[in-house]
Amino acid sequence: MSTTSNTPAPSEFERLPWPRPPEARRERPSRSAWQDAWLRLKRDAWAVGSASFLGALAVFTLAGPLLWPIDPAAPSLARLSELPSLGRQVRVVAKDTPETAARAATETVSRDTPETAPPAPAPGETLAAPPPAHLRLLGAPNVLGVRLVWQALPGAASYTVYRAPGPALLHAQALGVPLAEVPASPQPHYQDSFELGPGPWLYSVVAQNSDGDESPPSQPLKVDLEPGMALGDALSENAEARLGELISLKAHPMGTDSFGRDLLARLIQGARISLSIGLLAPLLALFIGLGVGGAAGLFGGKVDLWVMRVTDVFLALPFLLVAILLQVTLGLPPLTALVALSWVGPARLVRGQILQLREQEFVQASRLLGAGPVHLLLQHLLPNTLGVLLVAVTFAIPQAIFTEAFLSFIGLGVEPPAASWGTLCNDGIRTFLTSPHEFLFPALFISGTVLSFNLLGDALRDALDPKLRGRS
Amino acid sequence: MNGFFRYFLKRLALGVLTVFVLATATFTALHLIPGDPLLSEKEQTPELRASLMKQYHLDQPPLVQYGYFLKDLSRGEFGISFTQPNRKVNDIIRDHFPVSATLGLLAISLAATGGILLGSFSALRRGQALDRATLFWVILGVSVPNFVIAACLQLAISEFNQKTGTEWLPVGGWGSFHHRILPAIVLALGTQAFLTRLMRSSLLEVVHQDYVRTARAKGLSPLRIFFVHQLKNAVLPVLTYLGPSIASVTTGGFVVESVFAIPGLGRYFVQAIQQLDYTVILGLTVFYGSFLVLMVLAVDLLYGLVDPRISLEGRTR
Numbered sequence: 001m002s003t004t005s006n007t008p009a010p011s012e013f014e015r016l017p018w019p020r021p022p023e024a025r026r027e028r029p030s031r032s033a034w035q036d037a038w039l040r041l042k043r044d045a046w047a048v049g050s051a052s053f054l055g056a057l058a059v060f061t062l063a064g065p066l067l068w069p070i071d072p073a074a075p076s077l078a079r080l081s082e083l084p085s086l087g088r089q090v091r092v093v094a095k096d097t098p099e100t101a102a103r104a105a106t107e108t109v110s111r112d113t114p115e116t117a118p119p120a121p122a123p124g125e126t127l128a129a130p131p132p133a134h135l136r137l138l139g140a141p142n143v144l145g146v147r148l149v150w151q152a153l154p155g156a157a158s159y160t161v162y163r164a165p166g167p168a169l170l171h172a173q174a175l176g177v178p179l180a181e182v183p184a185s186p187q188p189h190y191q192d193s194f195e196l197g198p199g200p201w202l203y204s205v206v207a208q209n210s211d212g213d214e215s216p217p218s219q220p221l222k223v224d225l226e227p228g229m230a231l232g233d234a235l236s237e238n239a240e241a242r243l244g245e246l247i248s249l250k251a252h253p254m255g256t257d258s259f260g261r262d263l264l265a266r267l268i269q270g271a272r273i274s275l276s277i278g279l280l281a282p283l284l285a286l287f288i289g290l291g292v293g294g295a296a297g298l299f300g301g302k303v304d305l306w307v308m309r310v311t312d313v314f315l316a317l318p319f320l321l322v323a324i325l326l327q328v329t330l331g332l333p334p335l336t337a338l339v340a341l342s343w344v345g346p347a348r349l350v351r352g353q354i355l356q357l358r359e360q361e362f363v364q365a366s367r368l369l370g371a372g373p374v375h376l377l378l379q380h381l382l383p384n385t386l387g388v389l390l391v392a393v394t395f396a397i398p399q400a401i402f403t404e405a406f407l408s409f410i411g412l413g414v415e416p417p418a419a420s421w422g423t424l425c426n427d428g429i430r431t432f433l434t435s436p437h438e439f440l441f442p443a444l445f446i447s448g449t450v451l452s453f454n455l456l457g458d459a460l461r462d463a464l465d466p467k468l469r470g471r472s
Numbered sequence: 473m474n475g476f477f478r479y480f481l482k483r484l485a486l487g488v489l490t491v492f493v494l495a496t497a498t499f500t501a502l503h504l505i506p507g508d509p510l511l512s513e514k515e516q517t518p519e520l521r522a523s524l525m526k527q528y529h530l531d532q533p534p535l536v537q538y539g540y541f542l543k544d545l546s547r548g549e550f551g552i553s554f555t556q557p558n559r560k561v562n563d564i565i566r567d568h569f570p571v572s573a574t575l576g577l578l579a580i581s582l583a584a585t586g587g588i589l590l591g592s593f594s595a596l597r598r599g600q601a602l603d604r605a606t607l608f609w610v611i612l613g614v615s616v617p618n619f620v621i622a623a624c625l626q627l628a629i630s631e632f633n634q635k636t637g638t639e640w641l642p643v644g645g646w647g648s649f650h651h652r653i654l655p656a657i658v659l660a661l662g663t664q665a666f667l668t669r670l671m672r673s674s675l676l677e678v679v680h681q682d683y684v685r686t687a688r689a690k691g692l693s694p695l696r697i698f699f700v701h702q703l704k705n706a707v708l709p710v711l712t713y714l715g716p717s718i719a720s721v722t723t724g725g726f727v728v729e730s731v732f733a734i735p736g737l738g739r740y741f742v743q744a745i746q747q748l749d750y751t752v753i754l755g756l757t758v759f760y761g762s763f764l765v766l767m768v769l770a771v772d773l774l775y776g777l778v779d780p781r782i783s784l785e786g787r788t789r
Contacts, residue, residue: 312486313489317494322757325497398615425619432626447617
């Protein structure tokens with residue numbers, strides 16, 4: 001009864017004009033699944049941001065050696081662990097040889113003899129209150145050497161020279177580190193060249209008598225050093241260097257490492273190694289996985305059973321431990337160790353996809369029309385697994401970079417002098433507290449790259465997911 | 473129960489097989505290393521050397537040696553360190569593993585509670601600021617290597633300690649409970665991020681299930697719905713991941729213990745790698761490997777018991 005009432009009567013239909021007027025059309029341009037995914041990917045701000053970062057990174061890696069043609073392996077003893085700088089200027093200063101220093105000292109003795117010779121102390125008198133006086137500079141101080149002289153103190157057996165870095169001026173009473181013990185002489189002097197750097201330094205002298213009693217420290221002497229460099233070192237930086245002139249040093253936009261090598265050049269070199277491992281390992285693993293998983297899925301039966309048994313064991317192996325084992329004992333490079341262990345995931349993925357797909361109607365139809373296994377695989381099965389595989393590879397890349405960095409960090413990286421970002425981190429962390437840039441820059445590169453690939457992978461997965469299609 | 477028993481046997485067999493493969497790989501590796509294992513013995517007479525060879529079964533063909541190796545292994549004997557004479561690998565494990573285990577346990581519990589809490593909050597507040605912040609945190613947590621987090625945290629805290637003159641949070645060493653806080657946090661972060669993401673997506677799937685709607689229709693309080701109906705079901709995937717996350721916390725320990733100067737087994741392992749102390753590397757690999765395989769197995773079996781719906785066949789990880 002209800003069926004008839006629900007059926008429209010012929011009179012209820014109206015005739016529409018044909019072809020339909022444009023306003024009556026309800027069409028959308030037809031898009032393939034890939035076009036659709038691409039459109040949605042472009043709308044994702046995170047994906048676009050990550051992709052641009054990775055693009056910039058590709059330029060950095062490929063064009064880097066051309067734009068920044070500095071040898072990443074060239075050390076410079078004059079510029080160890082330097083903070084990032086662009087075209088710093090230093091004065092070229094003369095380096096004191098022991099002979100010149102000794103000559104200068106004897107000259108002083110004859111030139112400025114003390115105004116009034118202090119009375120000789122009575123025998124048995126202990127070193128009394130007066131501290132060593134008249135602490136002053138001899139000649140012009142520079143970062144290669146600071147020459148000090150002070151008035152001899154009667155009764156002193158030796159003097160200890162202390163030095164404190166400039167900021168210690170704030171903390172009174174801080175003598176700093178003892179530099180040397182100077183034996184008593186009519187004109188005591190000392191030349192300091194121990195790890196001097198530009199900036200203010202504070203010198204003071206304490207006298208001791210033969211019993212080891214100490215006098216109070218002398219009036220501190222403040223020395224302000226400007227950046228300087230020895231002529232020999234300066235010539236390697238700038239061929240025009242002359243003594244006493246200001247020269248511009250080579251720029252190190254990211255500073256230098258503890259061997260004085262340019263960090264930017266090393267980061268570019270490291271990018272080549274880290275990224276080539278990060279990209280090659282997943283891709284090679286994917287191809288092996290495609291072959292093995294494809295065969296297992298396509299042939300099924302015994303082949304499938306055995307392949308799955310093997311992958312079961314591989315999956316159960318602790319990945320990093322075996323990677324360590326392979327590298328330590330067989331000396332396999334990181335790339336090989338990674339590939340040898342990471343083909344399992346793609347293999348299982350491909351097998352699962354193919355098992356799912358091969359029962360579907362379009363594959364059955366193709367088989368009915370006489371398609372062979374190769375045709376089926378290349379024409380129907382693989383193109384339909386491509387989306388899933390693409391997402392898997394995008395997530396495998398940061399994983400590989402991460403793993404390589406981990407292995408390098410614990411000392412299993414590429415052989416020096418080559419360096420990946422992970423080995424740079426490993427080198428940098430030793431001096432992290434004094435020069436953090438050596439660690440932070442490679443760490444930033446690793447984190448940024450892994451972050452971008454992860455974000456891109458997330459976006460790609462969402463874009464390729466048909467369940468999310470049509471939602472914004 | 474029969475199904476569970478079959479699954480149990482299958483998993484056990486796979487676990488034993490895995491350890492066996494690992495041990496065999498280790499033995500092969502040990503024999504591929506160039507060099508003479510007795511070279512470190514000084515002033516050898518031919519007689520002494522022969523007796524040593526006999527003692528270590530080095531005069532036997534490789535297959536027989538392999539048999540002895542497996543026999544030693546089954547008794548838990550891993551040999552003697554190359555670089556520290558007279559120190560057995562077993563002693564190293566006994567001395568240093570408890571430290572790593574304490575740290576690892578703390579990290580795992582931090583990661584699990586943090587992940588479940590943060591994941592639940594972000595799923596319940598989906599699309600809001602908290603959720604977005606959590607998602608960013610998660611992606612950051614899985615993208616920044618733990619040695620970077622460790623070093624930066626160390627720098628920041630030591631700077632802070634210097635400024636304020638406090639020493640409540642030491643940045644290295646081992647001893648009091650305070651020493652465990654920073655390394656445990658660093659160790660937990662990556663895993664915590666992953667578990668947060670897992671918890672969030674699994675709770676999102678549960679939130680709109682029919683039984684949740686029914687519970688709401690019955691007038692149950694939101695808290696009761698959350699704890700009894702949603703959390704209980706959503707937490708299961710997080711539990712499965714606990715097995716693998718024990719592995720990631722263990723290997724993470726290699727780095728964290730080195731950075732924080734903690735006398736754990738992980739730091740020892742890294743030192744052995746850097747000094748090429750082969751017996752220690754191989755012994756610890758087998759030890760860690762068996763430990764991890766056992767843990768994953770235990771977690772998977774527990775999971776099979778906890779979730780009655782699970783079809784035990786076909787799950788292999």
